[in-house]
Amino acid sequence: MPKDGGIGASTKRREDVRFLTGKGRYTDDINIRGQAYAWFVRSDVAHGRIDRIDTSAAEAMPGVVKVFTAADFAGVGGIPCGWQVTDRFGKPMQEPKHPVLADGKVRHVGDPIAVVVADTLEEARDAAEAVVIDITELPPVLDMKAALSADSPKVHEELSSNLCYDWGFVEENKGAVEEAFKAAAHVTTLELVNNRLVANPMEPRVAVGDYESHSGNHTLYTTSQNPHVIRLLMGAFVLGIPEHKLRVVAPDVGGGFGSKIYHYAEEAFVTFAAKQVGRPVKWTSTRSEAFISDAQGRDHVTKIELALDAQNNFTAVRTETYANMGAYLSTFAPSIPTWLHGTLMAGNYRTPLIYVNVKAVFTNTVPVDAYRGAGRPEATFQLERVIDKAARELGVDPVELRRQNFIKPDQFPYQTPVAVVYDTGNYHATMDKLLQISDRAGFEARAAESRARGKWRGFGVAHYIEACGIAPSNLVGQLGARAGLYESATVRVNATGSISVFTGSHSHGQGHETSFAQVVAELIGIDAGQVEIVHGDTSNTPMGMGTYGSRSLAVGGSAIVKATNKIINKAKKIAAHLMEASEADIELKDGKFTVAGTDKSVDWAGVTLAAYVPHNYPLESMEPGLEETAFYDPSNFTYPSGGYGCEVEVDPETGKVTILAFSAADDFGNIVNPMIVEGQVQGGLAQGIGQALLENCVYDENGQLLSGSFMDYAMPRADDLPSFNVDHSCCTPCTHNPLGVKGCGEAGAIGSPPAVVNAVIDAIHRAGRTDVTHIDMPLTPSRVWQALNA
Template identity: 65%
Template sequence: MANPNGIGASVRRREDARFLTGRGSYTDDFKRPSMTHAVFVRSPHAHARVAGIDATEALAAPGVVAVLTGADMAADNVGSLPCGWQIHSKDGSPMKEPPHYPLARDRVRYVGDAVAMVIAESRDAARDAAELVMVDYEELPAVASSTAASDASAALVHDDAPGNLCYDWHLGDKAAVDAAFAQAAHVATIDLVNNRLVPNAMEPRSALGEFDAATGEYTLTTTSQNPHVIRLLMGAFVLGIPEHKLRVVAPDVGGGFGSKIFHYGEEASVTWAARKVGRPVKWTADRSESFLTDAHGRDHVSHAELAMDRDGNFLALRVSTLANLGAYLSTFAPSIPTYLYATLLAGQYKTPAIYAEVKAVFTNTAPVDAYRGAGRPEACYLIERLVDVAAGVVGLDKAEIRRRNFIPAAAMPYQTPVALQYDTGDFAKNLDMALPMVDYAGFPARKAAARARGKLRGIGFATYIEACGIAPSNVAGALGARAGLYECAEVRFHPTGSVTVFTGAHSHGQGHETTFAQLVADRFGIPIENVEIVHGDTSRIPFGMGTYGSRSLAVGGSALVKAMDKVERKAKKIAAHMLEAAETDIEVKDGRFTVAGTDKALGIGDIALQAYVPHNFPLDELEPGLDEQAFYDPKNFTYPNGCHVCEVEIDPETGVTQVVAFTAVDDFGRVINPLIVEGQVHGGIVQGIGQALFENCVYDESGQLITGSYMDYCMPRADDVPSFTVAYHEDQPCTHNPLGVKGCGEAGTIGASAAVMNAVMDALSDHGITHLDMPATPEKVWRAIQAATPAMAAE
């Protein structure tokens, strides 16, 4: 009998009980004896020379323990925050990699750059004293956008990065693309901006550093998506702490969306300061600090051209992108506009030739790195907006031009012109499922009815594909990754038959404590409540690379399967001995170890007890215990894909866009927990809608952050989105991992923005409007309509 809480069951998240009742354990909840509090003094200027710091008044303030600066760190040989990925330019030269110190030393390079750290008995005391630290700034010219930074006369963010250029990179076959364009019957062109975003996780970043003078051991408790990576980067490159003397703990984490992957200066600062002052040091960002200092996302300016034959078949794609990296290189920043973006420019289409150029520049803004989807939403948005333009150029229906150019399922595995090889996918099926769900045939009638009510109605498609579970390590290394991208798991059966799973993946809302437990319950036929999932603590987990890029099940779950395979093999040996049978005669089904052709059987609990109480145990063949670990290094990326369809109505009198319907058909391979998958898709769609209609991070020309609070940075609310219709199919499982899973965490965000904007442009086509950049705010839409109306009247 199948386990009712096993694979495929919609089990409610076990962790929700503590989250919904306020019993979670987050970094800011931790209190330690004699704990102090840190507040950072941050630059009010986007670019300035630090001529001097006077902390005299601050040190005399009540409750102040210390004021530390970059000079103090330099004296202790504290290093620069490392970058985890290197990119080489077209000419083979390495990217520019200027130092990024936790506390700025000679110059600050963006508003929010930390120059000093005030440590006091309370947070309020530290905050008050921070205002007394006098910093002598000599303001310098700033560049706040990628286009401004690229100007020949622009001020330099770093003296050793001429032209503010980090790298000038390319991918694809330029000659083949040029030749295809020379023969094209039609060319579609688009210029677009992928707007900058602030991540806005529910829980702001926080870090607590401790030092034990008796043992020489450090502990950092932090809001991280990958504690082992933080331990490696901070210990080896910044503070010079041996790994066995450094413990990093990431407890409950309230959302990440990529912004908590990276090693931030505050983590190194509190860890270093804990030894300096001889007491624990805790820092928690307020929301304003989060806006200023959390790594931002997106921020691309692109030009793209699509060559087609007379029938609308795609011949070649040419893309030029300018990417803003901010003031410093965040941990994985160089890889986002290159190997996580340009390699996805094939999309779902059989375009024979593709060539992409990416220039990445430094600006006097917060660093830019991965944000939910990380390069894949940028690629999908560009392709799917361009395909809509192409449909207009050729005169084809927007669904038909996609169907005509899909890579057929029979062509899998399919080698794209931009490095990746898709293993499975039936893209036409996604579209075939979606069209009746959205009543595409009935849309003209709905559009006419809306027009009668004075509204503009539009429908938009986005057929996306993403690459998840970055792999394998040797390929990632060849592309510039400075770490392996495997995962680790340990499965420990206890004598009574309960299980503890140690995973290097990290949950910050994904539901690992439920889905990973389902895998074990399904495999061994035990109650799900008898399975404990442990993550986020480097002192308990063998190793791990954390959670990002929808890798948890595809990579972390596969490591868990490999560990369970080892447990099963050993359990079979024990069962064979206990049942007096040959090991080859032992069959495993629904958690029972049975002698084939007989009713002789044992449960895993009986075997576990025998393993730990080896009174009748083949000690000459087996060691006691039932505890195995495994590492899993994927053979390829996984490729989730789908078709998202959005329908909007626009009020031309106000410019307000309402999303009236959103449908997502996705191929995630095998689905472990449909309820959790649906929740992940819903959340991703909301974030995609947020980028398309509401969110926009804006700096002025001097580098001041204009959208530095929720008063200026608009987030989607519940009444801004409809109920979503979601569906998936499982007939295209991943071919190279043992679970057949592909990943679902980023899909909604990748498809949604393009689907929404295509719907907006379809609605505005009634007024002859052909392009708007995200976000399609009411003011922007209204102004476009007002500008178009006189022209229409003149016609």
């Protein structure tokens, strides 16, 4: 039984008290005296040429401070892209300009054209209606395949086409993969759509810019998952503000799920405008605005083929994917369909030959970037769907087909044919655990009970692999990343022994203030209440890369371990001095230093006080103080995996799918706080089930967003979901980080969509409708009914 507050304990979250009493401090809760309000005038057409902007009437409106257009941003850099993908011919991707405000053309509904800054928000909105914008509409580019035809209109005139890149992976395997397909005993083919999603964290984005003319210091308060990344991108590439003159603060942030990673035009705008108008400038997104300005997720159209030999062994996988980039390249967009997708196409299987082709396409839609899982859900969905389809075609149990092809427990570390090396895993164990906790054995009886009520019951499984904690920096640099992917921590021990930890990770729901403190408390053996976690402010935390890709504990936590170990090493030297013993004999346990084989001891606070009041201290060989910084750059990704099982009931009369049970058996390696891990999985499952059954971002033929509010974009609600059966008892610790942890934030969203769809297809097949082999997500009542009545 782990000690409360230590590693392995379900310690209650300390951050909850402020959130439960209304004392959280989110960006929209920040008002700076004298602030003005910004309202963005956005394009209401998908594609058009801006002929004229007349701001004079708006400028004369009450309360208006200034109206900004692209002309005010001459000489200011555009929004940068943080990843350059090289195509299959060795050429860099096509990278269009991305101005802060639309310059000459608008490229998606929501593209910002002008901004009114006024004394009050309502005055800004009133004046926004008086900004005159003449636009000549151009034919919108929407369908990805049509966008690549020679006669398609271009989203960006300066590019040669709408193709961002044509990527092949592993290009050298292409010929061998083709040979394997020729030799296959069976080939299963599946064409599918991975539906476009909107992240929709409950807190919309907000940015407040402030400027001090006497010092030249800028401050940006923003809803970000990674304030240092914003400082670097915005400071260096957009506004030319050096880091020491730019402070970025991301206070309490109400969820992100990827959508708050990126640097957005609105952040650059308020920072720039605050200096221009000499007042703080605040922008708060409405939800309607979020739907047309937050980067969206997924949107892949894929054909996947699976080759099997006569014994049903997988011999090759080949895919062709069209990936929608939207109108501009969001910060990490190019990496999602490539390095976060192609490298995962081995799944949990021994498939020896894999070739992935991805064509990334510009369209007149909102930019697409990472959303919870980012590339890995797309990979998992294709693979787990095509395997299920193959099992049905071959008349074998989908579970057994998977098991037969799983990488075996004794094959780790396992080099896949798509570049990555899985350090640990035991997929047979997670699958077995899944079948046990989901009571697959009792399924037939439950199905009979459903049949008696006129309902069709089905059971679907999926097994996923995930690559988390994107790393190492030198490798991702070779792959095109324009940033490092390490993490940082400063551990500052105070004189009386309490500890402040400054982390480059950012918590926006993950509970770092609790779990990171557990790590430090465990290592030193003190009470977790003695440890405070500080994050989210570039002025007091070391340069870090933030939180996404399930990386915080695996990378950020490892940096904290490294820094804490430096502290312990120095503290042992001080303790050795205080007890006149050899450093090699000093042991630290439960917050007390002892000398091995003696009864001499000094407690933690005794040592920390000596560090800051160095009266009896080896000043000749050691500096006073007890504060250490560490940067941790991992040597590999981490590879969580798991088996997911979904049990559904289909109402054949209406097409409605009800999820009766959902079980997840994950292997996350070691776990610091099981309660938080379970919460992360449950939340991920809800988003994955949302993708599978409810959520869909739909544009009409003119590029208008039809699902532009919660009235038409179906968010999962409490009564759409069952309680979840979550297990994490399977554990193969990561071998290359000090905590042996793997990351758990995205797993639920990765493994669940194929499990849901497989379950629905299973239900339909059991009812005798074997002609229905696939339904594209989301499996809404209308779509299921349509499939059954085609």
